[in-house]
Amino acid sequence: MFNYSEYLREEKLPHIWCPGCGHGIVTKSLIRAVDKAGWDKDKIVLVSGIGCASRLPGYIDVNTLHTAHGRALAFATGIKLARPDMHVIVVSGDGDGLAIGGNHFIHACRRNIDITTIIFNNGIYGMTGGQYSPTTAYGDKTSTSPFGNMEPNFDVVDISIGAGATFVARGTSYHVPQLDNYIYKALTHKGFSVVDVAEACFTTHGRKNKNKYKTNIDMLKWQKDHAVPRSKADALTDEERENAIITGIFKDSVRPEFTERYDELIKQLKTKGE
Amino acid sequence: MADTKREFKVNRYENDKCELFIRPELCKGCEVCVAFCPTQALTLDTKNKICAAEYMEKCIACSMCEVRCPDFAIYIVKKEKSPGETKK
């Protein structure tokens, strides 16, 4: 049995997430990964924006910061640069992290600052009742796409790699042991790391798409049936690829880390000054 | 912040492989554990809370329920294999 209470503010439970919401599953995965990393709780800062997933820090017994919509990475960058010795983790939804927060996301990737960002990617704005987001499937019904989502979505993994993140992985809330491993690798990676977690929201999204999902269980099964490991992704037909969740580690490289280079500059200036 | 632990009621079940603990106050009846338990050892009780009273003997201590539960409502403690028992 894993002792979650070591990391939980138990008096805050039960949490606010709906029955069967994936956020709780991913939270436990994050807790197990943090535990495996063996970090001192006083040195961990868990930062979030606004949205369902962003309520996560309130339940975790580390330094927690619930910022404004889309701005978690801006605050987190300030914290990490000011205190490189602290472990900074950002949890954010697909809307919070990639829509309103998109600009900060790509620049955090570019800087390669040592922060781990976990995107709770359920392809919907859940907190506000189920509007489509930048990762909502084309054609899905949502409260702001009553005739089916007409906007193409984009791929968090591609964006992260394109913007310069040095560790990028995608898992799902169904494949939990794999997810534990990806989050652990991201946490222990030095540089900007992204874990895109394919997840599901039945309350505001699943129920509006009865053709695809009857229950929250179906949404988890959907992840199980549509997950395709990277290695097999090339064999997918375009039609299959449309609904596929391609999992795996897509990037694991080394580049100078932002705060480390800054500390080196400080050292150089100090010695030059003497 | 100092963690002021709050005690939740715990229902305990047991078989030769493990002890199984359920905290009904945290269970929201989402049935994820029921759906993904490989041996259908779990059911929802009349109050829509998870319960293992009926089929605990089916439980094989695989901890899928603990791992998949979104609400920290169910967890197991595996029993140590008694030394004499050979690993299948």
Added chain:
Amino acid sequence: MSKQEKFEFIQGNLACAKGAAYAGCDFFGGYPITPSTEIAEFMSGYLPKKGGKFIQMEDEISSIGSIIGASLVGKKAMTATSGPGFSLMQELLGYACIAEVPIVIVDIMRGGPSTGLPTAPAQSDLQQAKWGTHGDHPVIALIPNSVEEMFTETVRAFNLAEYFRTPVIVLGDEIIGHMREKIRIPEPGELQIVNRTRPSTAAPETDLVTTPYHALGNDPATLPKFGKSRIHVTGLNHDITGFPTSDSEMVGDLNTRIIAKIYEQRDIVDNFQLLEVEDAEILVLAVGSASRAAEEAVLELREQGVKAGLFRPITLWPFPKAEFRKYAKHAKWIVVPEMNLGQLKVVAERFVKLEKVVPINLVNGEPLNPELIISTIKRLV
């Protein structure tokens, strides 16, 4: 001069940055924008030499976001911008207000609205500094009118932010920011430097560790920095433990306390200049670079036998209303020269009969000049 006093002939923006350094600023997060960029440029070279941190973020929103983060781990953090950037910073300015995070925001005002006149002076962000962000919130805004005050008021801004645990705004403008004047650099230790009070986290059982937002009376809350305390900070309305609440009593307490903590201790925050006000029949109310022209006009008018005086708030918000009313009461006219369409005038009108207030509004990008004030007053006399 007993010992060799240090004088410099420097630009206002540079004086502001040196003032921040003097106050102990060790984190700057900003974004280039005329006419404030020189502040960021100085900081980018100065901070790493002192072991501090500088970062140019991707926009003004992340600039203020980064300094709030840095402040929460114990840094004295600032940003500098101008109108367009200041507009982008408003939401998180409100966040720093409710979460009670000390930061300093320098707004070097320029012609507005929108892109406006990037290299021309204006004073048209005065009300934005007070009401720019949504909701009732505390605000401290200081408005220097010289290169020396860009130094000393920035030091005071940090002290007030640290003491009150709230954001403090320094309102320069293109003139004050770009002009050069001789200033004396204070000796280390000469100006008081305030650091935020820490709850005694040594004894974890003290309630202040579990109730970081527990303020004694109207004193600011002494929430600890991130670390051993493992506190929770949020922009949601929260109770004394820092966790979200919608309990009406606690919500009411927080919303009033974060403002009262400043208004109950006016002696700490107030600052203004009085010039020939005792017997002034015509009281000029002016701030920032407009007050330089007003000062010139008052002295000139006095020489011509006109009883003019100048009341100059240096702490603009909260407005020094008691002192203003004291001198405005017996004045026949209140003349308010400003480089906007009456943002200070409407404040004056709250405290005196409307007919007494005479606005002088210059909004064409040119600096206010003494002659405009003198000729207006001459017509009144």
